[in-house]
Amino acid sequence: MTPAPPRTDRGRLLLVLALATLVTLFTATVPLLRDWFDLRVYYGSIDSWVHHGGRVYDYRVPGTPYGFTYPPFAAVAMLPMALLGLHAAIAAALLLNLAALAVVLRLLAGPDWRRHGWYGWALTACLLALFEPLRDTFSFGQVNLLLLALVLADATLLATGRGRLAGVGIGLAAAVKLTPALFIALLLVAGRRRAAAVATAVALGATAFAAGVDPDASRFYWTEALWDTDRVGRLGYVSNQSVQGVLARLGEPDRAVWAVAVLLILGVWALRTRRAAAAGDWPAAFALTGLAACLVSPITWVHHLVWLLPSFAVLVRAGRPRVAGALYAVLCTSVVWLWFDDASGVDGFLGGNTYTWITLGLLLWLPAGQLRPGLRTGSRSTSTTTAAPVPAAPAISPASVQTDPCSCGTAAATAGGVVTAGRAAGAPSEPTASTLPADSKPQSRSERASSYTADPSPS
Numbered sequence: 276m277t278p279a280p281p282r283t284d285r286g287r288l289l290l291v292l293a294l295a296t297l298v299t300l301f302t303a304t305v306p307l308l309r310d311w312f313d314l315r316v317y318y319g320s321i322d323s324w325v326h327h328g329g330r331v332y333d334y335r336v337p338g339t340p341y342g343f344t345y346p347p348f349a350a351v352a353m354l355p356m357a358l359l360g361l362h363a364a365i366a367a368a369l370l371l372n373l374a375a376l377a378v379v380l381r382l383l384a385g386p387d388w389r390r391h392g393w394y395g396w397a398l399t400a401c402l403l404a405l406f407e408p409l410r411d412t413f414s415f416g417q418v419n420l421l422l423l424a425l426v427l428a429d430a431t432l433l434a435t436g437r438g439r440l441a442g443v444g445i446g447l448a449a450a451v452k453l454t455p456a457l458f459i460a461l462l463l464v465a466g467r468r469r470a471a472a473v474a475t476a477v478a479l480g481a482t483a484f485a486a487g488v489d490p491d492a493s494r495f496y497w498t499e500a501l502w503d504t505d506r507v508g509r510l511g512y513v514s515n516q517s518v519q520g521v522l523a524r525l526g527e528p529d530r531a532v533w534a535v536a537v538l539l540i541l542g543v544w545a546l547r548t549r550r551a552a553a554a555g556d557w558p559a560a561f562a563l564t565g566l567a568a569c570l571v572s573p574i575t576w577v578h579h580l581v582w583l584l585p586s587f588a589v590l591v592r593a594g595r596p597r598v599a600g601a602l603y604a605v606l607c608t609s610v611v612w613l614w615f616d617d618a619s620g621v622d623g624f625l626g627g628n629t630y631t632w633i634t635l636g637l638l639l640w641l642p643a644g645q646l647r648p649g650l651r652t653g654s655r656s657t658s659t660t661t662a663a664p665v666p667a668a669p670a671i672s673p674a675s676v677q678t679d680p681c682s683c684g685t686a687a688a689t690a691g692g693v694v695t696a697g698r699a700a701g702a703p704s705e706p707t708a709s710t711l712p713a714d715s716k717p718q719s720r721s722e723r724a725s726s727y728t729a730d731p732s733p734s
Contacts, residue, residue, distance in 0.1 A: 284394075287394045291394065291397040291398065291401070294398070294401040295397075295401055298401050298404045298405060301405065302404060302410065309411060309414035309415045309416075310414070311365050311368070311414070311415065311416040312336070312341075312415055312416075313415040313416050313417050314364065314365060314368050314415065314416025314417075315336055315361070315416075316334075316336055316341055316342060316343060317343065317353050317356065317416070318356050318361055318364050319334050319335075319336055320332075320334040320342060320343040320350065321350065321353050321354060321356045321357050322356075322357060324350065324357075324489075325354070325357040326357065330491065330492060330495075331343050331347065331350045331489065331492045332492060332495055332496065332500060344500070344507055345451060345452060346450065346451065346452070346453065346482065346485070346496055347482070347485035347486065347488070347489055347492045347493045347496055348450040348451060348481045348482055348484065348485035349418075349450075349451045349452065350485070350489070350492070351484065351485045351488050351489075352451060365416065368416045369413065369416075371421060372412065372413055372416075372417075372420050372421070375420035375421045375423070375424045376403070376409075376420050378424040378427075378428075379420060379423055379424050379427060379584065380396075380399065382424070382427040382428065382430070382431050383427070383558075383584070383585060383588040402603070405607040406581075406584075406603065406606060406607055407577055407580075407606055407607055407608075407609050408577055408578050408579070408580035408581045408583070408606065409581055409584075411576075411577055411578035412578045412581055415578055417578050418451065418452070419578060419579060419581045419582070420581060422448040422451060422452060422455055423565075423581055423582060423584070424444075425444035425445070425447055425448040425455075426444055426445055426448050426455055426458055426561065426565075427444075427561065427585070428444040429441040429442060429443070429444040429445050429458070429470070429474075430557050430558065430560075430561040430585075433467070433470070433557045434555075434557040434558065438467060438469075438470055439469070441462075441467070441470040441473070441474075442462065442469075442470040442471065442472070442473030442474035442475075442476075442477065443473060443474070443477050445458045445459060445462070445470075445474040445477075445478075446459075446473065446474040446475065446476065446477025446478040446480075446481070447477060447478075447481060449474065449478040450477070450478045450481035450482055450485075453501075454568045454569075454572050454579070455568070456478070457564055457567060457568040457571075458474070458561070458564050458568075459471050459474045459475055459478070460564075461548055461552075461560060461561070461564045462474060464545050464548055464549050464552070465548065465549065465552035465553075465560065466552070467552075507573070507574045508574055508576075509523075510523035510573065510574070511523035511524045511618075513611055513612060513614055513615050513618060513627055514576045514577050514611075515574055515575060515576060516569070516575050516576075516577060516580065516611065516628065516630040516631045516634070517569060517570060517571070517572050517573065517574060517575035517631065518533065518536050518537065518540065518570050518571065518631065519533050519572075519573045519574070520574075520575065520628070520631065521624075521628045521631055522536070524618045524623070524624075524627060524628070525624070533573075537571045540567055540570050540571055540635075540638070541567065541571060543567075543638060543639065544563060544564065544566075544567035544638065547563050547638070547641075547643055547644070548560045548563050548564060548643075550643065550644035551563065551643040551644040552644075553644065554644040556643055556644050558585065558588065558589055558592070559589050559641060559642065559643035559644065560643070561585055562585035562586040562588070562589045562637075562641060562643075563586075563638060563641060563643060565582035565583065565585055565586070566582070566583065566586060566634050566637050566638040566641070567638060568582060569582055569583070569634050570631070570634055570635060570638065577611070577630065580606065580630060580634070583606070583633075583634065583637065586637045586641055587599045587602070587603055589641055589642060589643070590602075590641070590642070593642035595642070602633055602636075602637070605629060605633060606630060606633065610626060610629050611626070611627055611628070611629050611630055613626060613627075614626055614627030
């Protein structure tokens, strides 16, 4: 039986303080804190490029084979780091990620975000701090939250009837990393050709701008680095929770099998997103696209799974907070690392790919396209009610769509009561951004290698 939530402000404050203490102890002792490793890659690459005449894709973190792997526009966007020291860059990255998370939550909560109050948002913050993809994003100094915020900004524009401005966020996100490009396909599937054209133009414009800034780096990336999946990392590494990762751990090297799986997934995605968009259910359409992108990408590290946050918000909005809480709790446990050394056998197939199964299940069964007839998605209303933001804030909802209110405290108790498992003991601290081993001129070499064949030196 679920205990009743506290009814007084004092009781709520005590509960929040107790949860915050437990979360702090957990995060302070978790064995997989990443020491800003990916940010060190970004910072070292930019510093070498700007101050030492090096090439973007030549730099390696000292003692490791890890270097820059994003498209050239990402490096151009990170140029302000050249003005900072490493510790200042780390502080700036932390602040940017916190700001991006606030924007994401605000967009997912919809127009009635104030309704949840300090108590609901405090509980949400505690639960988010346990979410492994989010912890890894902060601990690595990754850019996932910034890209998610850009994409959700376009989702909000479409959901509120301001689609003429949509596409810029998606275009910028696709220019920084390739995975968000699937959202351009979503706009096409949904018949939003103007928004798709805007997103494409922005992505191509940003890419062309980066080519003008550093033609050599652009040539190397688009002709060599992009087509070499070994640069990004070992496909069979347990952190790779994509379909390709599952096949690699099964020892299936045939890319034709992966291609067939990708086509099937994209077929399901196209059918479900078209139905969602036709019903004006943009939150579900964008959530489904984030799920599909994680599944079809050759590499989906655990920290990439922040793209699942909109799906949990959709579940809460649809009146399924217990399902959302249970799935969310599993993604807080780091359970997949139990199979780091050996993912063979039935247990390895099931347990070592747990996050992939969750992503696939959400793609197949996430409530979508179920808005009631007669509700206009572009109108505004003051009668909207939204569910409490647990485990993630409610999805961006058309202002006129009414959702079932739920008790913030009850949902928090339901979700929080499941989040009891910590990280697997002895889990590895291997970074998730990797490239070819160090070479004096790697941009001109054709040799291929996987940097996940050896553990990196501690940074």
